[in-house]
Amino acid sequence: MDAILKDFGTVLLWTLWFFIWIAALTVWIRCIFDLFGDTSLSGWAKAGWAILLVLLPWVGAVIYLVARGRSMNERQQAKVAELQAAQADYIKEVAGGPAAPVSPADQIASAKALLDAGTIDQSEFAALKAKALA
Numbered sequence: 001m002d003a004i005l006k007d008f009g010t011v012l013l014w015t016l017w018f019f020i021w022i023a024a025l026t027v028w029i030r031c032i033f034d035l036f037g038d039t040s041l042s043g044w045a046k047a048g049w050a051i052l053l054v055l056l057p058w059v060g061a062v063i064y065l066v067a068r069g070r071s072m073n074e075r076q077q078a079k080v081a082e083l084q085a086a087q088a089d090y091i092k093e094v095a096g097g098p099a100a101p102v103s104p105a106d107q108i109a110s111a112k113a114l115l116d117a118g119t120i121d122q123s124e125f126a127a128l129k130a131k132a133l134a
Contacts, residue, residue, distance in 0.1 A: 028057050031064045034072045037079075107132035 035041070035049050052060040065072075111128035114120045120128070 024058055024061070027065070028053065028061045030072075031061045034068070034075065035064070038071075038075060104132040 031053060032050075035046060035053070038046075041049075049060075049064060053064065054060075108129050111120070111125050111132070114128075115122070115125040
């Protein structure tokens with residue numbers, strides 16, 4: 001019975017270490033992506049942070065989070081807002097948005113242009129004109 005508990009405890013301990021490792025790796029990768037996505041840092045500053053994050057990955061990630069954690073969040077929020085605005089603009093562009101109402105005179109002029117071009121005949125022109133005036 002003691003061997004079973006010891007094996008179960010070992011499994012739990014390895015599971016705990018696995019999740020700690022994955023969490024630390026996720027934080028490190030997030031720091032790397034934030035570092036190279038930040039346009040306000042100079043090349044030398046990025047190089048210094050990169051060296052710190054590569055040579056001392058876990059300590060470097062903690063230092064990075066302490067030094068630049070607040071600005072990481074601000075940059076992320078700005079990027080999300082920018083993406084939402086771009087998405088809204090795209091949706092408006094694709095949907096066409098509410099079109100300005102076309103006056104009857106414009107509709108008749110458009111139908112007359114189609115008649116002159118030979119696209120429609122006189123009866124179709126008369127039907128479009130009557131619809132515009134209705």
